[in-house]
Amino acid sequence: MLFxxxxxxxxxxxxxxxxRSNEYLASVLMHISDIDDVKNGLLLFQPLKHAFDHFQLSFLLDDTDILRLKLFDPTIRDIHLIDLKGPNGxxxxxxxxxxxxxxxxxxxxHFDTQTTYSDVDGSALTFTGLERPFDHCLFLQARLARDLAVEKHWIDAWYNVSPISVGYVS
Known part of the structure; x- marks a missing residue:
């Protein structure tokens, strides 16, 4: 959970x-034997899940090994989480x-309904147990989000995400 x-x-x-739509590749590409493995998932508040699934944001490791939200899409920066609209409007x-x-x-x-995406940019993911998500799956999603962000000119092409120090320029 983010909050x-x-x-x-x-x-x-x-x-x-x-x-799940890529389940047939899970074993070969990602070494995941069960697509529903708890480590292949995150529990997210619906507006965050939507933005994550649409590559508008990712979770990147900082230099202290904490996963933090990285907002890639500047068009949702000032939108309240509760007001996010999908592609259909x-x-x-x-x-x-x-x-x-x-x-x-x-x-x-105790959720502030005035929270915007810029308010949560940089926020740390919290975990209730010892299980953490698969780093390689988070990295793949972050890489795809980064590539989309470059394509849409949301970020500069030099911005890099790496599996070792995700979120830092190499």
Missing amino acids: DIAFPQSLVFATHLFR NKVLRAEQMKVLLNSTRKRC
Whole structure:
């Protein structure tokens, strides 16, 4: 989880790092015997999952071995997480999910609904147990996000992500 917040279950989703649609390549390319291995996934708040799945953000290792959110897409920088829209123009959080979120923020879920993507840029992932996601799967997603960001001119071509010190220019 990015936030150390107990979101309602209907707002948190598991995302595959190495996508299920590529399962036939999982063993050969990534040495993953089970696509549903817990280490091939992250639990993310729905708007973060959407941006992750669309390569707008990644999680990169810093020099202290902490995974931090890296926002690649500057067009969502000032958007509130709860206001993110998908390619179809519809909000990522449906009306019933917004209702659940707003009701829970008054009770037990302490999430600031004014949080923007720039607010979470650089935030550390938190883990409740010892299990961490597959580094090589995170690196692949980060590399694909970086390549898309270069293609869309969101970042300069010299920006590099490497499997050793992800997020640092080599």
